[in-house]
Amino acid sequence: MATSILSLQDFLSRDSNGLSYSTFFCPYCGQTHQVPIGEMRVGHLVEEIPHSLERILQHPPRKVQILFDRAIEEIIVEGVIRPLRQNGLNLSLLPAGQKGVLLDSETELGNQLALAVDDDTEILIGAGSGVICDLTKWVATRTHRPFLILGTAPSMNAYTSITATMTENDVKTSVLLNPADAVFLDVDIMVNAPMEMIHAGVGDLAARSICNADWKLSQFIRGGYFCPLPYEMTAENERQVHASARGIAHRDPRAITFLGEAILKSGLSMTILNGETSPSSGAEHVISHFWDLLTHTRHLPKNLHGTQVGVGTIIMLAFYEYMRKIDPGKIDPRQVVRHRPPVEDLLRENQVRYGKAAPIFNEVVKTKYLSDDALIDRIRWVQDHWEHLWNAVAPYAPSLASIREPLRQAGMPMSLSSVHRSKEDAIEALIKGPQYRSRYTLLDLAWEMGLFPEAAEAVLEMAGVLD
Ligand SMILES: [Zn+2]
Ligand SMILES: [Zn+2]
Missing domain, CATH: 3.40.50.1970 (Rossmann fold)
Structure with a gap:
């Protein structure tokens, strides 16, 4: 070739x-x-x-x-x-x-x-x-x-x-x-x-507004590789899809063509990184994968991947806005360490909750659970670098409103009920999802800073997914 x-x-x-x-x-x-x-x-x-x-x-x-x-x-x-x-x-x-x-x-x-x-x-x-x-x-x-x-x-x-x-x-x-x-x-x-499949594509593409921010966040806190090219190479496609959102709802061939091209480009953004999925898969995919697991462990209804990802994206956009507004100075690292469950409790809890899948959770928990000293250091470091962190992430983290509006125009389902998941399923996804996937996202940072379970409820309210 x-x-x-x-x-x-x-x-x-x-x-x-x-x-x-x-x-x-x-x-x-x-x-x-x-x-x-x-x-x-x-x-x-x-x-x-x-x-x-x-x-x-x-x-x-x-x-x-x-x-x-x-x-x-x-x-x-x-x-x-x-x-x-x-x-x-x-x-x-x-x-x-x-x-x-x-x-x-x-x-x-x-x-x-x-x-x-x-x-x-x-x-x-x-x-x-x-x-x-x-x-x-x-x-x-x-x-x-x-x-x-x-x-x-x-x-x-x-x-x-x-x-x-x-x-x-x-x-x-x-x-x-x-x-x-x-x-x-x-x-x-x-x-x-089927319209739900068209919507699913819009939902899978919406992930772009979370996963690159998560990827940058992970690099900022834990080091490692990051490249802004995937985000940049799909910018124009996202703009076209959002501009033709109403046409998507009406199956306008031109709008569907834009959506198709955006989908091809989005896949390429992973391919050019030799299959590294970070530019197309962040916490919104963690949520979706966790909900997929519940179809097996609790026989909840299956949904299309992109439909779940779309709802997950709305939740995570709210989560970014929630996190941006907290005052990290109010967090006492020693208290976070005292209040968090010991690792043995988490391992036992996963065994009870997830049975056959528990070993996957527990392997992740063992790598993500920091020692007391390391966690105190992590929180202090994040407190010291709080503004830097948000400056680094900001180019990849659009506002909730800027994404929700075009999705609404496209007729996307954006509530938990539209994906047959309860408020409890969503809270569990936010807290337990990060123990099911090794990827580091905003959800891990929130967990490390001791913000759960309060943050989960507040974020679901903000996201407007509860009705
Ligand atoms: Zn996807
Ligand atoms: Zn590059």
Whole structure:
């Protein structure tokens, strides 16, 4: 593959397809960022698939297999399989799941599908949204096949990501897999996607306003790597999506196209960091992952990933505003140490609450729980650097109002009841979520400063998610 080397201005001004196979020497972080994907497009694209497959294989495809979810079989047959076969493509089917069942990207299912790939299949198409995208990456990586993703809903940002969220023994983990050779988001199909899936995409993108602030916060307090490029490279896309929020609510093709391009770019913002998900996943994703766990441990209803992330983002935007207003000087580090539960109590409590998943919590607790002296030092350091901290984080932390208003215009569900979660589920996510994920976020800082459980209630009020 030929790669082009870009300047900063050039890199930031290109759309996702313009970044195809590009290399960028980053003036911010000193690293080399690469885009390993050939084609990334939003438009009327089904008929262009055969040409794209030929470009990838460098000869006309002899045998292609298409992976899809039986839950949307008619849409895929009508919108994709029939036109491709009419085009003369030798296409056999690789269906997953069944009608009326919400499919999950289980590794076991992925392995079964990999076994069902025919020996003479040269290339795979994954036609669907989040779960099919993740499963196709898994199957293609395991069977060493190139693949094209045809996105059918603008519901999440992983199409152009080199990671996938896979579930094994009820636990979701992010795994590094081969990138797609081409990603097509078909507008004709996407405008007819269920509105809740369109909203989910808006919700997943909204995470940008929390996760980069969390990432910067983590670097400021604990050191480590940070690069502002992912935040910058998605700025214009966010502006376009927010400006066309009303159009999204009405399935306006232009607005859906903006949303699709924003989704491609957002995935790339993780891909250029070799799968580091920090620029697209902060505390709002911690909340969402914790709520996902409750579907297994307490059989709460499942929601779309992006829908939960959207609600989580609103809560965390309120949390940033809450934290900005506290007076850190009023916190007595010794009292925080005296009042916090001993680590043994936390480990026992997690065992009782989360059963099979408790070891994951407890591993995180053991790494995050500071010794008394270290915690006192941490709090004092944060107190001394309070204004510096907020100056560092401010460029990545927009106001609650500036994000909530466009989401409202897009018709997004933003209450806990819209994701079938109670106030208690939300408080638990804020306090226990950080013990389930190793990532350091504002929630960890709040815990270290002894602000829970009071902060949790106050933040939910501020966020306006309780009605
Ligand atoms: Zn960089
Ligand atoms: Zn996400």
